[in-house]
Amino acid sequence: MENKKTKFFDRMKSNEYYIKWLKNPFTYVTAAVLLSLFQIVTLAVSKNPWGVSGAFAVWGAWIFEAVGGSVDKWYYFASPGAQATLNGGLLNHPDSWRNFGIIAGALAATLLASGFKLKKIKSFKQVAAAVIGGLMMGYGARLAFGCNIGALYGGIASLSLSGWVFAVGMFLGAIVGSKLLVKFFM
Amino acid sequence: MAEQTTSRRSSASRKPKKNQIPYGFLTVAGIVGIALLLNMNSSNVAFFWLTGAAFGFILQKGRFCFTASMRDPYLTGSTSVTRAVIVAFAITTIGFTAIKYGYANAGLAVPGMSYVAPISFATLIGAFIFGVGMVIAGGCASGTLMRVGEGFVMNTIAFFFFMMGSLWGAHDFGWWKEHVISKGSSVFLPDIFGWMGAVVLQLGVLLILYVVAEQYEKKRSGSH
Amino acid sequence: MKEVMLDCYGEACPIPLVKAQNSIKELEVGDMLIVQIDHSCAMKNVPEWARKEGYNVEVEEVDDGEWEVIIEKTK
Numbered sequence: 225m226e227n228k229k230t231k232f233f234d235r236m237k238s239n240e241y242y243i244k245w246l247k248n249p250f251t252y253v254t255a256a257v258l259l260s261l262f263q264i265v266t267l268a269v270s271k272n273p274w275g276v277s278g279a280f281a282v283w284g285a286w287i288f289e290a291v292g293g294s295v296d297k298w299y300y301f302a303s304p305g306a307q308a309t310l311n312g313g314l315l316n317h318p319d320s321w322r323n324f325g326i327i328a329g330a331l332a333a334t335l336l337a338s339g340f341k342l343k344k345i346k347s348f349k350q351v352a353a354a355v356i357g358g359l360m361m362g363y364g365a366r367l368a369f370g371c372n373i374g375a376l377y378g379g380i381a382s383l384s385l386s387g388w389v390f391a392v393g394m395f396l397g398a399i400v401g402s403k404l405l406v407k408f409f410m
Numbered sequence: 411m412a413e414q415t416t417s418r419r420s421s422a423s424r425k426p427k428k429n430q431i432p433y434g435f436l437t438v439a440g441i442v443g444i445a446l447l448l449n450m451n452s453s454n455v456a457f458f459w460l461t462g463a464a465f466g467f468i469l470q471k472g473r474f475c476f477t478a479s480m481r482d483p484y485l486t487g488s489t490s491v492t493r494a495v496i497v498a499f500a501i502t503t504i505g506f507t508a509i510k511y512g513y514a515n516a517g518l519a520v521p522g523m524s525y526v527a528p529i530s531f532a533t534l535i536g537a538f539i540f541g542v543g544m545v546i547a548g549g550c551a552s553g554t555l556m557r558v559g560e561g562f563v564m565n566t567i568a569f570f571f572f573m574m575g576s577l578w579g580a581h582d583f584g585w586w587k588e589h590v591i592s593k594g595s596s597v598f599l600p601d602i603f604g605w606m607g608a609v610v611l612q613l614g615v616l617l618i619l620y621v622v623a624e625q626y627e628k629k630r631s632g633s634h
Numbered sequence: 635m636k637e638v639m640l641d642c643y644g645e646a647c648p649i650p651l652v653k654a655q656n657s658i659k660e661l662e663v664g665d666m667l668i669v670q671i672d673h674s675c676a677m678k679n680v681p682e683w684a685r686k687e688g689y690n691v692e693v694e695e696v697d698d699g700e701w702e703v704i705i706e707k708t709k
Contacts (some may be wrong), residue, residue, distance in 0.1 A: 231433045239527020246434075249678055252494030257473020260498050262464050264505030269457060271521035274465065275507070276551040277576060284577030295577075299426075299584030315451060318458035323555055325462020326469070328441050330559030333470040334674070334699070336434030341699030342670055346644035354567035357547025360539050361554075366583055369527035371551035372476040372544070375537070382510075383608050384526035385597035388535040398480035398506035398543020402648075403418075404529045405458025405545055410649055430698055473675045478647065486651050488683060548646035560674060564646060564677075631686055 236339070246336045263381065270318070274377030276326075277371035279319040280362060285310055300366070353409045368393070469556045476550045480541060487630035489623035491590070496623070500616045507609050511600075514605070530594025532586050543575075635668040642676065645701070650676040651683060654705070658689075669703040670696075673697050677701045 236242050242331075250258075266274045272359060285295045293300045314320055334340045345351060365371040368390055370378065376394060379387025439465050449456035468474065472494075479495040482488045510520045527533065544550040546569040549557050554572060557565035599608035642650035642655055650671050658667050669680055677693065680703045684691045690706040 233429050236431060237429070237447050249447055249674075250468070250472040252472055252474060253497055255468050255474040256494040256498035257467065257501060258468045258472070259474065260501035261504065262461055262468070263498075263502045265459055266605050267509055267522055267589035268508055269453070273522050273525050274461075275525075277572070280573045281549075281576035282449070284573040285571065285580065288491060290546070295580070298581055299587060302582035302610065307583060314550045318452075318455045319624045321448065321455050322458040322462035324550060325441070325459045325464075326466035326555040327559040328437065328444075329463035329466025329468075330470040330556040331466075332434055332437040332441060333467045333472065334434075334560050335430045335437055337471075338428075338430040339674065339695075339699040340430055340433075340561055341697070343563060343644055343672055343699075345563050345567075350564045350644075352566060353548070354514070354564050355543070355571050357543040358554075358568035359578070360543025360572025361542075361547060361551065362577070363570045363579040363582075364536040364539030364541075364543060364575075364578025366536070366576055367532045367586055368540060369533070370525075371683070373550075373552050374525060375527060375533075376476070376497065377502070378522070378525045380499050380612075381506045382522055382525045383503065383507060383599040383612060385599060386527040386529045386533055389595035390532045393534040393537025394544075395480050397538040397543075398477070398545050398574070399484045400538075401542040401545030402485040403559070403588055404542065405649075408654065409546060410652065423689065428698060428701055470674070473678045475647070476677070478675065482679075485648055486655065486679075486683065488679065488686075490682065491679075562646070 237380070245336075246333075272383060273374065274322070275319060276375035277362070277365040277376060277391060278374065279317065279323050281366060282309060282317065283320070284362075286314075318329060349409050354407075364397075434558075465552070466556055466559060469552055470560065474552050477544045477548070481545050483623065483626065487627060489627040492623050496616050496620045500613055503609065503612055503616075507605065508599075509612055526596045526598045528594045529589055530591045532590040533594070534603045541631055574630050635664045635666070636686070637668060639668045640667060642669055642671045645671070645673065646683055647675045647679070649682050651652055652658070654680055654703075655683070657695075658705065658707055659684075663709060665707050667705045667707065670700070671703065671707065672700045674699070 281300070284386055286297055288295060293376060301307065309317060361371065368375050369386065372394065375390045379390060431549045445460050448572055449460055475491055475493065476495060478491040485493055502508065506522070510522065513520050547554065549565050554565050554569050599612065603611055638661065639659065640653060642653060652668065652675060652695050654669050659669060662696060670678065671677055680691050681691045684705045689708050690702040694702045694704065
């Protein structure tokens with residue numbers, strides 16, 4: 225039984241549709257069209273564009289509260305809406321589940337292509353890069369009302385000038401980041 | 411494609427490959443199962459979970475990377491990801507505006523207006539800091555999540571510190587709001603140019619950027 | 635004609651591509667550069683760059699999530 229199953233999945237590896245849709249990467253433009261489709265679906269159904277990093281601040285607040293801190297006095301979390309989100313818990317926070325979904329979807333895509341590998345840390349430089357880069361992304365996203373998804377993609381597609389201003393700042397930041405990366409983290 | 415290539419090097423050194431496809435189907439089944447469970451509590455949460463999985467799947471299959479779209483033109487001279495991002499912006503603009511226009515025409519509140527954010531110096535500074543961070547950390551917000559799913563320990567660390575940075579930013583947000591953000595205002599392009607004008611203008615700008623990106627790449631690859 | 639191995643296992647984008655761009659400059663026409671990668675994005679952008687430069691490129695999946703991009707410097 226088990227043997228038959230493995231044979232089925234081994235045969236699948238040479239199936240032309242498997243290779244086309246699950247094994248080989250999509251072109252960048254195919255992905256662009258599909259992402260656009262789901263962005264439009266997201267706005268149509270949930271009445272808001274796709275956002276990612278807003279939930280990270282909520283998770284940060286939950287972690288902070290779990291270790292004994294309180295964010296209730298912070299302007300960012302002071303509004304009734306933000307308080308309701310914080311008190312509502314994970315199960316009632318749709319944005320959290322969309323982020324979990326991204327992780328799960330990417331995992332599924334990698335496994336279906338039989339390309340999963342745990343990529344361990346290679347050097348201390350990578351840890352430093354992840355810590356510094358992660359902190360910068362988090363802080364920057366709060367100042368600019370979102371990340372590359374909410375503020376940039378969602379902003380521009382919403383015909384908001386803020387999306388374009390974000391694009392300019394992010395592009396300049398990427399140039400400086402590239403110089404730093406080559407100099408210190410390579 | 412990769413399977414057909416023959417290597418000059420001995421294939422004897424290769425380890426036997428494990429077949430991960432069954433685990434892939436198990437993951438898909440798990441995604442569906444969790445959606446059914448979430449649906450018992452809230453169909454909205456289940457919808458977010460499923461669209462998230464779709465976004466993750468597409469991002470990974472397309473290796474779609476917003477970081478690369480901003481970084482590669484300078485660093486490696488390639489603009490293929492940049493051009494794909496421009497295509498995504500153009501298509502989504504059309505779809506979004508259709509939905510918004512429909513609401514506006516029916517006299518209803520236009521959805522998604524909270525994403526029309528106020529523009530101030532904080533937008534530029536925040537985006538700049540974000541841009542530096544994403545190149546160093548090897549992934550933006552969506553890219554970091556996608557690479558957590560792909561098994562990158564580095565991005566998992568970046569993800570944790572992304573949360574901590576968000577907390578820090580939320581802590582300082584009151585100051586920024588009072589001193590910087592409150593001095594700016596939001597600009598919704600249809601308010602200035604009308605619905606049609608705003609869409610035509612934006613698609614025109616995207617078209618120009620696309621051509622510039624392609625010409626730039628040609629120039630860079632011919633220059634050495 | 636020599637063969638140069640470039641070990642980029644564990645390196646995140648765009649480091650494999652930048653390293654490949656740097657090391658191919660050191661090679662003579664006819665030499666081979668073999669870039670070992672396990673970053674799924676690099677598996678797309680390294681061959682794309684090399685093809686655009688007009689080199690001969692082969693991608694071989696050596697293990698789950700591990701690839702070797704074999705580039706022949708043809709000019």
